[in-house]
Structures are given as structure tokens and as C-alpha cells.
Amino acid sequence: MLSFILILLAAFFFTGVINRTKSILSGRKGPGIFQPIKDVIRLFKKGVVYSKTTSFIFQIAPTIYFSSVIMAMLVVPFGQSKGIISFNGDFIFFANVLALGKFFSIIAALDTGSSFEGMGASREALYSMFAEPAFFILLGSMALLTGQTSFQEIFAEMHLGSSISYALAVLSAFVLGMITMIENSRMPIDDPKTHLELTMVHEVMILDNSGFDLGLILSAGLLKFSIYGALIVNLFIGMFPYEYTIPMFFAIQILVAIIIGTIESFMARFRMSHNAQFIFALTSVSLLIFFGVLMILGKFI
Amino acid sequence: MTLVIVFILICITGVFLIPFLKVKMKGIVALMAVAVNTLISGYLAVLSLTGQDISYSFPGSLITGAIPVRIDALSGWFILIVNFVFITGGWYGLFYMKAYQDQRKKITLHAIAFLLLHSAIISLMAIQNSIAFLVAWEIMMFSAFICVTFEHEKEVTLKAGINYLIQSHICVVLLVSGFLWVSYKTGSYDFQAISTFSSSQTGGGALFLFMLFFIAFSIKSGFVPFHTWLPYAHPAAPAHISGIMSGVLIKSGIYGIFRMLLLIKADFTAIGYIILAISVISGLYGVMLAIVQHDLKKLLAYHSVENIGIIGIGIGIGCIGLGNGNMIIASLGFAGALLHTLNHALFKSLLFYTAGMVYQATHTLNIEHLGGLIKKMPQTAILFLIAAVAISGIPPFNGFISEFIIYTGLYQWMQVASLGSLIVILSMVLGLVLIGGLALLCFTKAFGIVFLGNARKELRHEVKEGPIFQFLPLYLIAFFILFIGLFPQLFLNILKWPVGLFTGMTGYAFDSIPGKTFEALNSISWAMWGLILTALIIFSIRKLVLHKRPASIGSTWGCGYVAPTAKLQYTAGSFVRAYVKLNKPTLLFSKNEKGVDGLFPAESHYESHAYDKLEKWLIDKPVKVIKSFLKRFSFLQNGSLQSYILYGVLFIIGLIFIPMILDKISLFIDFLKHL
Numbered sequence: 002m003l004s005f006i007l008i009l010l011a012a013f014f015f016t017g018v019i020n021r022t023k024s025i026l027s028g029r030k031g032p033g034i035f036q037p038i039k040d041v042i043r044l045f046k047k048g049v050v051y052s053k054t055t056s057f058i059f060q061i062a063p064t065i066y067f068s069s070v071i072m073a074m075l076v077v078p079f080g081q082s083k084g085i086i087s088f089n090g091d092f093i094f095f096a097n098v099l100a101l102g103k104f105f106s107i108i109a110a111l112d113t114g115s116s117f118e119g120m121g122a123s124r125e126a127l128y129s130m131f132a133e134p135a136f137f138i139l140l141g142s143m144a145l146l147t148g149q150t151s152f153q154e155i156f157a158e159m160h161l162g163s164s165i166s167y168a169l170a171v172l173s174a175f176v177l178g179m180i181t182m183i184e185n186s187r188m189p190i191d192d193p194k195t196h197l198e199l200t201m202v203h204e205v206m207i208l209d210n211s212g213f214d215l216g217l218i219l220s221a222g223l224l225k226f227s228i229y230g231a232l233i234v235n236l237f238i239g240m241f242p243y244e245y246t247i248p249m250f251f252a253i254q255i256l257v258a259i260i261i262g263t264i265e266s267f268m269a270r271f272r273m274s275h276n277a278q279f280i281f282a283l284t285s286v287s288l289l290i291f292f293g294v295l296m297i298l299g300k301f302i
Numbered sequence: 303m304t305l306v307i308v309f310i311l312i313c314i315t316g317v318f319l320i321p322f323l324k325v326k327m328k329g330i331v332a333l334m335a336v337a338v339n340t341l342i343s344g345y346l347a348v349l350s351l352t353g354q355d356i357s358y359s360f361p362g363s364l365i366t367g368a369i370p371v372r373i374d375a376l377s378g379w380f381i382l383i384v385n386f387v388f389i390t391g392g393w394y395g396l397f398y399m400k401a402y403q404d405q406r407k408k409i410t411l412h413a414i415a416f417l418l419l420h421s422a423i424i425s426l427m428a429i430q431n432s433i434a435f436l437v438a439w440e441i442m443m444f445s446a447f448i449c450v451t452f453e454h455e456k457e458v459t460l461k462a463g464i465n466y467l468i469q470s471h472i473c474v475v476l477l478v479s480g481f482l483w484v485s486y487k488t489g490s491y492d493f494q495a496i497s498t499f500s501s502s503q504t505g506g507g508a509l510f511l512f513m514l515f516f517i518a519f520s521i522k523s524g525f526v527p528f529h530t531w532l533p534y535a536h537p538a539a540p541a542h543i544s545g546i547m548s549g550v551l552i553k554s555g556i557y558g559i560f561r562m563l564l565l566i567k568a569d570f571t572a573i574g575y576i577i578l579a580i581s582v583i584s585g586l587y588g589v590m591l592a593i594v595q596h597d598l599k600k601l602l603a604y605h606s607v608e609n610i611g612i613i614g615i616g617i618g619i620g621c622i623g624l625g626n627g628n629m630i631i632a633s634l635g636f637a638g639a640l641l642h643t644l645n646h647a648l649f650k651s652l653l654f655y656t657a658g659m660v661y662q663a664t665h666t667l668n669i670e671h672l673g674g675l676i677k678k679m680p681q682t683a684i685l686f687l688i689a690a691v692a693i694s695g696i697p698p699f700n701g702f703i704s705e706f707i708i709y710t711g712l713y714q715w716m717q718v719a720s721l722g723s724l725i726v727i728l729s730m731v732l733g734l735v736l737i738g739g740l741a742l743l744c745f746t747k748a749f750g751i752v753f754l755g756n757a758r759k760e761l762r763h764e765v766k767e768g769p770i771f772q773f774l775p776l777y778l779i780a781f782f783i784l785f786i787g788l789f790p791q792l793f794l795n796i797l798k799w800p801v802g803l804f805t806g807m808t809g810y811a812f813d814s815i816p817g818k819t820f821e822a823l824n825s826i827s828w829a830m831w832g833l834i835l836t837a838l839i840i841f842s843i844r845k846l847v848l849h850k851r852p853a854s855i856g857s858t859w860g861c862g863y864v865a866p867t868a869k870l871q872y873t874a875g876s877f878v879r880a881y882v883k884l885n886k887p888t889l890l891f892s893k894n895e896k897g898v899d900g901l902f903p904a905e906s907h908y909e910s911h912a913y914d915k916l917e918k919w920l921i922d923k924p925v926k927v928i929k930s931f932l933k934r935f936s937f938l939q940n941g942s943l944q945s946y947i948l949y950g951v952l953f954i955i956g957l958i959f960i961p962m963i964l965d966k967i968s969l970f971i972d973f974l975k976h977l
Contacts, residue, residue: 051853051856052858053857053858056677064840072832091825097738104742107746111877115860116872123872130742137731138731141716214844274880
């Protein structure tokens, strides 16, 4: 329950902090950190426009996308407190329930009959396919290290391990951070600020969404950021008491947001054709983690 | 005993009755016979799944020996799956075949073959005698052949059918040699003889015997590289037969593998690794080729290969568990495999039936020609969508459950694995995740291009939904797809009997096995409900909010361009283009293009077809070599009667004189020896 509330709170400022970082680094004053939330609220108040090509799929897809993110949020733990839903193998559920949202956002994009949105859908399907192995191997190696298979127990046990496990945690944080960037369509995979449809991935898929539906999609995006942020936080807080972990949670979330903002300010987007290779390279980083775990467990003899 | 005899009698009566009926009645009578037989076999199967095995013994004949008929929990589980798919498929087929009512003879043959196919598959799963098993196997294959080649006037169909028939007979050769080997050594055709024979073998004998059967059954079930008949046979058949073939027929191979695992006492660890290797390749290869198919049914056929691979991974994990003596891993593997067998039967048959609906309405299965069907065929679209989400292993449907169990088996195995097996586990996890991701790519393509957007080609006739009664079985299947997703515990509770046969813990509830692994399914059930509930709540909030604000209708954003045509839409080919580019080494394309050139270009076109690289190397090339070798003897078949009579005379002369000469030679040798 605690993690649910914390993630919700973090979602309020996470994207705002990224934008603020970017604006400061580029010498602009920039919007306030609550601007993304204000945008979403504004959208919730607006009416909707549907394309005449679309069917009911286009209308239910944002809802399903949003609920899939909510369900993924429910399994994320916070330190010693479990997520609202917690069971052995819940990280499989986490990944697959997010896939449900992806499935629907892809077919909703195809529903518009637009060539731009088809392009975005095609890219999204391909990239998310390549990102998944990294996540599964990462969690798999943690499961191997700790002997547990649920999020909360994995994170709790990992803290109790040796100091090498902290080194692994840093590497894992890197992988999770990159997955965050891919899942949320940020640099260097996707440029949310581009103005050319041909170079977008996620933005081009939601070109035709408007009003409440667009609000749902954007708020799901905000939540996704803080969900992955929370996963990264969990790598480090372990079994510390709450009075330390809760400030740590916000500190790490803000740190992650600032890092993302910095990366976006100083990096250009990759060429589309190189994205797939780059994403798949993440899998090899998680393989490194896997072999690191093997070394800790002394299986390399 | 009486029930079994009634079962056979109903089948025989049906077969002899059908030719004398009116065209309309033929299908109905066949379906009724199947239904009665379903009740009988289903009753026995349910008994066996509550722990009461049924066994009878027919006296048989001098050659076969006694024919035991035994329905244990494993048979029971498969019989229930077969029955469900046959009833829904038969019902759906009644309507599908309406368009062909004028072809009386073909309908007769089809109805008879349908009934025989059902009886043969059910008998396969109960018979415990090798000769009787082979007889049932042959009946199954031939009736399936007749069912597939319903439209035999089309060359493609006939070719696909014959391809299937030949490959199935390679499988029979292997089966026969396996069975004969056992009976030669033990003198019995009873299945128990296989068990006693294999346990008496030392060294690799038992493993070799298992591999013989495994290859035979994997031809039937379509493991790579024995899958090449499958993508031809499935699209050629009428939709209900495709559904049955994919849902049930290839599962008879899976049943065979399970049965042999029960009978043969071999080194399970080695078997497990072999099965895992073949399965993960099947899974990946199947889905990789599925993505580039443009024929909807062919795409689904390649997905059967993929799902057989997933089932195989489950079986492999189970074997490893048996080999290590770790019954939790074994239970997880086998339970996942058995549940996925059911799940695949459900969503794949639903996919084929909806594809049949699309074919009936549009007369084409080429994805590139379709589009926007959801507006004219909303029911078909929703049913296809449910099955598509389920087959991608996404909650809240059944595909997720079985894949989850298999994943759990892998992670459970990981805790006790050595370095070597950890690498295997790693590649399995990698394989399964990639399969899931590729399936998502494939089915967003299939659903998105066929049902969404605008029609890509003008169709000359009106597109409309089929009759509501045709949809009844489809809704029933969709219900079960959701039901398994929402209440997985119920099905796992049934599975404790068949899984118990392997682990030796017959009848133990899964909960009582140490470890918290199986409790997870309760939480998953909650999570699934939560997902549906959340979606409903958000949807009603959305509805409430938007209630006051009427939606306005505009056109799709075209980047300022206001007159887009349907041709501007993304096609199936362009949707997977990035994937195809990445995967170039494994794929094979034949292109047919005429480019745009000159100042005044004439008509141009571009067409590409994916071809199976393995098929090229494993089937086409060897066949070509054999053909060119045999062609040297083609002068023998010259068509003149005189030569044929000469062959006959030569043969008779040879028959008489060769023994005589041999006799003389041996006499001569004897004479020499005496000297």
C-alpha cells in the first residue's frame, strides 16, 4: 500500500523534474515541475475528437493501457512493505501486464489507418520485444542470487547479501534505467520533443488521441516513470527503517529524473535502424549481471 | 466394457448411415454421433480425472494378443480436450459447409471422415496395444487426409494433402520400427512390454528407443525441423478442420510423447535436455516465420509450431525434474505443458474459426488485401482479439497462466541448477521471452491489418457476419479462454491427477507440495480480477466524464494532407519491415517485382513471399537429389504394354530360376568342401 501511495506522489513531479533539468541546462527558465500534471488535468476537462476511420478499439485502448500500468504499479513493493499484490513470480506478471497495455496501444495506432501511426506502432512492437529479455534476465539473476521469486523478497534478501551485491545493484540500476528510457520513449531511443512525425516512436502513435483519452495515456506515462524509478529505489533501500527509506525514495527518484534530464540535454537520438541493436545490447549487460551472480555464488569453479 | 463397445458401434453405424441421408442431414448426423461418443468418452475421462482409472481388455486376435483399453488421467485430460474441440468445431463446421451443399459426394466423404477422425483420436488415447494403436493411427491419418483435401480440385490443396500423407507415413515407419523392436525382444505387443523392455536395457538402448518414438511423434506434432507439412496442410483445409488439426490432431503427437515418457524408463535428464533444445528452436523458428507470412491461416499454422515449442519446453523441464528427482520442478513442467496443450487447443481453434469467418465473408485470406473488417464484422473481430491476446501470453487470459507456470518451473529449477544447466535455463528464459515478444509483434500485425483501418482492396461483394448460431461455439471457447485465466486453480486441481502419474504423487493436491509456488495462482486469480475491475472502473469514469461532452468526428491526422487513400496505410509488409531487415540471415524471400523506370513508367508491381529456409535444405534439396537419381530409371516406365508384359515374364523367370541357380551353387560349394 505504501509503495502505491509513494509511486503516485512521485509521479506528480518526476516528469516535471526532467523537463526542469532540461530547461535549466539549455539556459531557459522552463515550466514549473507540476506542469505535466496540469496538462493532464486540462486534458481531462476537454472533449474528444475521433477519426472516422477508428472503431471502438481506439476508444477502449487508452483505458486498458492505463489500467495495465495501474496493475503493474500494484505489484511494486517498497522496502519491507509488499506491494498490494505480491506472489512468487510477480515480476512475470509485471512484465506481461505491461505487454497488455502495449498490445492495445499498438492496435489503437493501427486503428487510425494512418501511415505515421503504423510506423510508430511497428517500432514500438519491435523495441519492446527487444527490451524484455534484459528485464527477465536481470530479475532472473536476482532471483538466483537471493533464492526468491517475488519482487519484495528479492529486494529484501538482496540487501542482506555481501557488498558485491551493491556493485550488482549499481549495474542493475543502469539496466533498469535504460529500460525506463525505452519504456517511456525517451532519449536516446526516442525523442519526445521532435516535431517530425517520421522520427517519432511513441508520440506518433498517439497523434489522433485527444481529450480524456490522451490524458489517460499521458498520466500512464507519468506513472510508468515513477514505477521504474521505484524499482531502482528498491535496489538500494533493502530493510532500512521507514524514516530513512521514505526520504531516500524521493531523493533517488529526483536523482534519476535529473540524470534522465541531463542525458536528454547532451545526447542526440540514435538512428532508428541502430535502436534495435542498442536495445538488445542491454541484454548483454544483464548477462554480465548474471555472470556476476554466478561468481558470487561460486558456481564458476 | 459396454460403453466402449457402444462407442465403436455408434461410429460404425454412423459411417454406414451417412451415405444414405439427405445432404443437410449428413453433417448433423455426423455431429450427433460425435456428440454421443463425446458423452461416452467424456464420462470415462471425467471418471479417470477423479482418480478412478478405467481399464478393459478385449480378447483381440492371435496376432495382436489381448488389446487392453485403459483410460488413465493422462488419456482423460487429452480426451476431454479432443472432445471439446470436436464438438465446437463440428458445430461451427455445419455452418461453414453450407456453402458447399451442392457437392453431395464430397460432403458425404467429409462427414464420414470427420466422424472417423474423432473416433480414431479418442481410441488412440485409450488403446494400450501397439498394433491396435497403429491401426487407429492410420485411420486417424487417412481420415485427416480426406478432411484436409476437401477442395481436392485445387492443386494446392491436393499437394498439401499428399505432402501431409507422405510425412505422416515417415512417422509411421519410425513408430512401426520402434514397436517391432520391442515386440521382437519381448514377444508382446502390449504397451507394458515397452516398459519392461526399456528397464531391462542397459546403456543407450532405452534412450534410443525413446528417441525413435520422439522423432515419430514430433513429425506429427510439428517440432522443427519436422514441421514442414504443417504450414501447407492447415491453410488448405476448411476452417473447422484447420482448427481441429491445430487444436487436436497435432496434440496426438504430444500425447504420444507423454505416453512414452510414462512407459520408457530411460535417462530422463538426457531426454529433458534434448527436448528442451528442440523445443526452444521450434518455438523461436515458428514465430519468426509466422511474422513474415501474409496468408492468415499460414501465419496461424506457423504459430502452432511455436506453441508446440512452448509445450515442449514444459515437457523438457518436467523430464529434468524427474531426472533430478525434484518433483516440484517435474510437476511445474508437466502441469505447464498439459495446461498449455489445453490452452493452445482453445485459442488456436478460435483463431482458425474466426479466420474461416473472414474467409467466408471476403473470400480471401491474404492479409494485404484486407482491412477495416471490424466495422462490418465486430463479433468476429472481438473473438479474434481475445484469442490473439491469449496466444501472446498476456493477462487476463489463459495463455499467460500456462506460460507463467513454465516460467516458474524454470526459475525453480534455477535454484538447484549447476553451471551447465544454468546456461540452458538462461537460454530457455531468453527463448520464451523472445517468443512472447515476437508473438505480440505478429498478432498486433494480424489483428491490426485485417480488422482495423480502412479496407485495402475493394471487395466485389457485401461483407457481413455469419449467422448467430455459428458464433455460439466460438463464444463458448472465448468463455473458457477467459475462465482459465480467471480461475487457474480449478484447472490445476484437475491436473494433479495426470501430473501425479509422472511424479508418483498421485492425487496429492498441488497446495500440499512444499514450496509456495502453487499458491501464486490464487494471487494471480486476484490480480486478473483486479485488472478487469480496474479497466471497468476507469472505463465507467471515462464514460461518465464524456457523457456530457459529445465527441466530434474528424479525419485522421495526415500531416496536413487532406485526401489520403487506403493505399497510404501501413501494410503488413511494412509493419514488420524493420524486423525482416534484422532477421535477414534466417529468412528467405522470393521477390517478384517490376520497378518504376523511364519518364513515362508503365504499370509496376512488387510482391514478396517468405519461404522456409529449413524446408529448402531439409526437404526440397534431398527430394531433388532423389528425384534426379530415380529419373535414370524412368525409361522403365515407357508406357508400352509389351515392355510391361516383358517385365512380368522376366520377373517370373527370375522367380523360378534364381532359387534353382542358388541351389546349384550351394551344391557346388558343398562338392568343393567335400574335396
